[in-house]
Amino acid sequence: MAITFKGGIHPPEEKHFSEKKAIEVLPVPDEVFILLSQHAGAPAKPLVKKGDSVKMGQKIGEAAGFISANVHSSVSGTVKKIDDVPHFLGGFSPAVIIENDGKDTPAEELVPHGDWKSLPRDEFAKIAAEAGIVGMGGAMFPMNVKLSPPNDKPIDTVIINGAECEPYLTADHRLMLEFPEKIIEGTQMIAFALGAKRVIIGIENNKPDAVKKMSEAAKETDIEVVAIKTKYPQGAEKQLINALTGREIPSGGLPFDVGCYVQNVGTAMALRDAVIDGKPLIERVTTVSGTVVREPKNFLVRVGTPIKDLLDAAGGAKSEIGKVISGGPMMGLAQWTMETPVTKGTSGVLFFPPESAKLGEETNCILCANCIDICPMRLMPTTIAHNAKAGKFDVAQSLGAMDCIECGSCSFVCPANIKLLQYIRWAKAEIRKMGK
Numbered sequence: 001m002a003i004t005f006k007g008g009i010h011p012p013e014e015k016h017f018s019e020k021k022a023i024e025v026l027p028v029p030d031e032v033f034i035l036l037s038q039h040a041g042a043p044a045k046p047l048v049k050k051g052d053s054v055k056m057g058q059k060i061g062e063a064a065g066f067i068s069a070n071v072h073s074s075v076s077g078t079v080k081k082i083d084d085v086p087h088f089l090g091g092f093s094p095a096v097i098i099e100n101d102g103k104d105t106p107a108e109e110l111v112p113h114g115d116w117k118s119l120p121r122d123e124f125a126k127i128a129a130e131a132g133i134v135g136m137g138g139a140m141f142p143m144n145v146k147l148s149p150p151n152d153k154p155i156d157t158v159i160i161n162g163a164e165c166e167p168y169l170t171a172d173h174r175l176m177l178e179f180p181e182k183i184i185e186g187t188q189m190i191a192f193a194l195g196a197k198r199v200i201i202g203i204e205n206n207k208p209d210a211v212k213k214m215s216e217a218a219k220e221t222d223i224e225v226v227a228i229k230t231k232y233p234q235g236a237e238k239q240l241i242n243a244l245t246g247r248e249i250p251s252g253g254l255p256f257d258v259g260c261y262v263q264n265v266g267t268a269m270a271l272r273d274a275v276i277d278g279k280p281l282i283e284r285v286t287t288v289s290g291t292v293v294r295e296p297k298n299f300l301v302r303v304g305t306p307i308k309d310l311l312d313a314a315g316g317a318k319s320e321i322g323k324v325i326s327g328g329p330m331m332g333l334a335q336w337t338m339e340t341p342v343t344k345g346t347s348g349v350l351f352f353p354p355e356s357a358k359l360g361e362e363t364n365c366i367l368c369a370n371c372i373d374i375c376p377m378r379l380m381p382t383t384i385a386h387n388a389k390a391g392k393f394d395v396a397q398s399l400g401a402m403d404c405i406e407c408g409s410c411s412f413v414c415p416a417n418i419k420l421l422q423y424i425r426w427a428k429a430e431i432r433k434m435g436k
């Protein structure tokens with residue numbers, strides 16, 4: 001029986017749209033919009049102003065605190081202004097808007113770091129910080145922070161996440177097929193930096209070609225490449241750790257509480273590129289898919305490219321668009337404009353027809369327990385939602401609302417169309433407000 005965690009669901013995979021499409025380089029736009037907040041934590045502080053010349057890879061925003069990240073220009077050109085632009089989380093947020101001169105003149109600061117095996121272990125966190133590397137699976141947590149666990153929380157196991165369990169998304173799949181050696185080298189660097197003894201790459205078994213390629217690339221190493229069951233949310237940190245090691249992160253805990261470190265395949269490769277090529281995180285692979293896209297594809301995209309450019313490069317829409325999602329359909333976020341720029345965490349941009357934007361009418365709970373059976377965190381979504389609706393946030397908290405990983409599986413299986421995740425998110429926000 002394939003390795004997996006308890007609970008979870010099987011939404012239609014819909015990978016066929018783009019999984020066979022080799023990564024294409026997206027033409028670089030005339031103007032890029034580099035958000036100063038495209039990571040967990042504090043927005044970066046701008047280091048440039050209107051009229052400044054910038055080079056490709058130049059640091060244009062500096063991390064503003066322990067949890068923050070540097071941002072770099074993805075083109076060479078001139079800073080047009082610093083202004084608010086649409087942010088994928090909603091609303092507007094400051095961005096450095098740069099007129100591209102089309103020359104891609106590299107910044108002087110882009111220097112390779114030499115033989116990585118001779119670098120001190122703590123150097124990798126410094127390089128990740130300087131290169132502005134954040135988790136590219138969507139969480140966008142600064143890599144340098146994860147590479148610096150507390151002294152009393154040693155890491156013995158590094159897990160590289162190649163699950164890509166969200167429907168439609170195929171960016172990580174293509175990376176594993178096209179750049180397996182680079183991912184393996186980045187993985188070795190992470191394990192070396194943390195002094196971890198065991199290294200596992202977990203890939204869902206709906207990608208046998210990626211399992212094969214990665215296994216071949218890892219054959220001279222101690223890295224284990226493991227096929228895991230195709231099930232959502234197999235790529236969530238807690239579920240992946242549980243499936244691959246049997247360890248359970250305690251309530252409110254983090255992977256390092258059980259000696260584990262998890263990072264996605266793209267992020268491992270970004271570390272390799274920063275160390276070997278001196279390259280900051282200024283581009284990423286993004287899937288453009290969805291039922292109305294004429295030619296779904298995987299693109300290598302410069303950070304700061306508006307998502308409308310991605311749709312154009314994928315042949316445009318073959319029918320009316322009613323819903324645009326940044327990320328996957330389960331955990332991604334609906335967009336209100338096509339001007340939103342691609343960030344370091346944009347794993348995909350999906351386009352759907354108007355009928356997919358319609359929400360079914362909510363009816364009464366029929367106590368079927370579907371939501372309880374599938375919750376990967378073993379919560380009682382219906383009871384938490386019921387208490388949130390009644391304003392009983394203390395009770396919602398005591399039922400473990402804060403442990404919800406917001407995977408959306410409960411809403412997906414509810415026959416009564418109850419927006420369970422929405423209520424649970426609301427409860428979490430209220431519990432946070434109460435300072436609990």
Ligand code: SF4
Pocket residue numbers: 374375376377378379380381403404405406407408409410411420421424
């Ligand atoms: S309660 Fe949270 S963790 Fe459980 S299924 Fe719903 S969204 Fe996922």
Ligand code: SF4
Pocket residue numbers: 364365366367368369370371372381382413414415416417418420
């Ligand atoms: S899945 Fe929906 S109908 Fe069934 S118990 Fe949960 S909330 Fe009620």
